[in-house]
Amino acid sequence: MRTVEAQLRRVLDAAVRPAPIRVDISASQGLLCAEEVVADRALPGFDQAAVDGFAVRSVDVLAAADEPVELPVVGEVAVGSRQAHRLQPGQAVRVATGAPLPTLADAVAPHDHTDAADDPASRATGHRARLTVKTPVPSAAWVRRVGEDVAPGDVVVRRGAPVGAAQVGLLAAVGRTKVLVHPRPRVSVLAVGDELVDLDRTPGTGQVVDVNSYALAAAASDAGAEVTRLGIAATEPAALREAVASALARSEIVVIAGGVGGRLGEDVQDTLAQLGPVDISRVAMHPGSVQGFGRLGGEEIPTFLLPANPVSALVAFEVLVRPLIRLTLGKQDLHRREVTAALLSPIASPPGRRSYVRGRLLRDRATGEYLAQPLGSSGSHLLSSLAEANSLIVVDEETTEIGMDAPVRVSFLAPRS
Ligand SMILES: Nc1nc2c(c(=O)[nH]1)N[C@H]1C(S)=C(S)[C@@H](COP(=O)(O)OP(=O)(O)OC[C@H]3O[C@@H](n4cnc5c(N)ncnc54)[C@H](O)[C@@H]3O)O[C@H]1N2
Numbered sequence: 337m338r339t340v341e342a343q344l345r346r347v348l349d350a351a352v353r354p355a356p357i358r359v360d361i362s363a364s365q366g367l368l369c370a371e372e373v374v375a376d377r378a379l380p381g382f383d384q385a386a387v388d389g390f391a392v393r394s395v396d397v398l399a400a401a402d403e404p405v406e407l408p409v410v411g412e413v414a415v416g417s418r419q420a421h422r423l424q425p426g427q428a429v430r431v432a433t434g435a436p437l438p439t440l441a442d443a444v445a446p447h448d449h450t451d452a453a454d455d456p457a458s459r460a461t462g463h464r465a466r467l468t469v470k471t472p473v474p475s476a477a478w479v480r481r482v483g484e485d486v487a488p489g490d491v492v493v494r495r496g497a498p499v500g501a502a503q504v505g506l507l508a509a510v511g512r513t514k515v516l517v518h519p520r521p522r523v524s525v526l527a528v529g530d531e532l533v534d535l536d537r538t539p540g541t542g543q544v545v546d547v548n549s550y551a552l553a554a555a556a557s558d559a560g561a562e563v564t565r566l567g568i569a570a571t572e573p574a575a576l577r578e579a580v581a582s583a584l585a586r587s588e589i590v591v592i593a594g595g596v597g598g599r600l601g602e603d604v605q606d607t608l609a610q611l612g613p614v615d616i617s618r619v620a621m622h623p624g625s626v627q628g629f630g631r632l633g634g635e636e637i638p639t640f641l642l643p644a645n646p647v648s649a650l651v652a653f654e655v656l657v658r659p660l661i662r663l664t665l666g667k668q669d670l671h672r673r674e675v676t677a678a679l680l681s682p683i684a685s686p687p688g689r690r691s692y693v694r695g696r697l698l699r700d701r702a703t704g705e706y707l708a709q710p711l712g713s714s715g716s717h718l719l720s721s722l723a724e725a726n727s728l729i730v731v732d733e734e735t736t737e738i739g740m741d742a743p744v745r746v747s748f749l750a751p752r753s
């Protein structure tokens with residue numbers, strides 16, 4: 337039996353990474369940047385007022401520390417003003433937040449530092465108002481300096497950085513319409529099984545609705561892949577070979593649920609062997625121990641044969657496929673967050689296998705301590721208990737029993753609202 341680690345290594349070694357692509361910045365969110373994005377401009381692009389107030393020379397209002405200083409207001413600069421403004425020593429200009437600062441001004445006195453009054457005498461000289469500055473403002477106060485955020489030549493988004501809302505904002509700010517990113521890996525999902533019918537049919541006696549292609553497609557999409565759910569594959573060898581070959585041609589990862597055991601399994605494996613070597617092995621895990629993996633087709637596309645019991649399929653996906661999708665996306669961190677929790681009821685685990693026990697992770701309000709409640713039976717067909725779970729309790733290979741209150745390793749599943 338191969339350890340989970342050894343199987344994961346084989347899987348990750350087989351990763352096929354799609355070449356980076358250039359996309360609109362609006363489509364880049366959630367992907368990893370594949371280039372160093374260098375700013376060709378400064379942000380802010382010019383010195384500007386950080387508040388509504390009056391642009392002044394700080395030296396002209398120094399004396400306001402002792403007594404109010406009066407200045408004539410010689411003009412007004414609105415946001416977006418494209419006209420050059422200039423003030424002379426001893427003058428003030430009314431400015432709005434974001435307006436370009438007049439030449440010579442090096443500070444803004446906010447409204448609450450000042451009193452402004454209409455002054456007929458100063459109006460006669462062309463000035464609109466007299467300003468009383470009650471508090472001095474030091475140089476650069478209430479000014480957003482050119483290049484303070486980003487200087488030309490700065491890297492605004494690093495290669496390998498996840499693109500989130502702030503990165504999309506920076507790309508827009510430096511005028512980039514497109515950005516090079518690692519695309520989502522394309523994952524194709526198929527199910528095989530003679531008993532399967534699609535969900536638009538009422539299953540007859542002995543028939544089972546195909547759950548796996550839907551559930552695995554959802555899991556792949558949640559992991560960040562671009563998914564094609566191909567549904568139930570024909571089991572007639574030529575048709576199956578054709579279906580898998582066409583999936584290989586359009587995917588970086590192929591996931592097939594079923595075909596691991598029994599007569600059908602042998603037929604499926606024989607057919608797949610025409611496309612490349614498939615290794616069916618027992619992996620030291622529970623559930624999901626019997627599985628197949630190979631690199632198929634000319635491009636050696638990593639291809640999984642997952643055990644068909646729905647819980648086994650999803651757990652095997654979680655443990656082996658999800659990390660491969662994340663690696664293919666370019667992520668550094670391939671695994672879910674793990675915490676240590678106190679076990680709320682005892683669990684058993686088969687010897688020599690790592691168990692993934694469905695659980696609910698709780699937090700003790702008073703102590704902040706994590707608590708793990710194992711859910712129901714461990715049957716691999718019991719999908720509703722996986723739906724109840726928000727985590728998997730991971731029991732190592734050597735342990736066969738864990739008592740109440742003992743510390744256990746718990747891996748988060750997708751966060752739920
Ligand atoms: N000789 C052995 N037989 C089996 C073993 C074993 O170790 N030795 N392990 C059992 C376990 S556990 C699993 S899991 C399966 C894995 O084999 P397959 O992947 O070929 O699974 P099947 O036997 O075809 O199906 C198992 C179960 O799942 C249902 N199923 C199948 N496909 C779907 C689908 N798309 N959606 C929902 N449910 C599906 C199927 O009807 C069966 O009930 O092998 C066991 N046998």
Ligand code: MOO
Binds near residue numbers: 622626643645648716
């Ligand atoms: O491999 Mo089966 O994986 O335990 O349901």
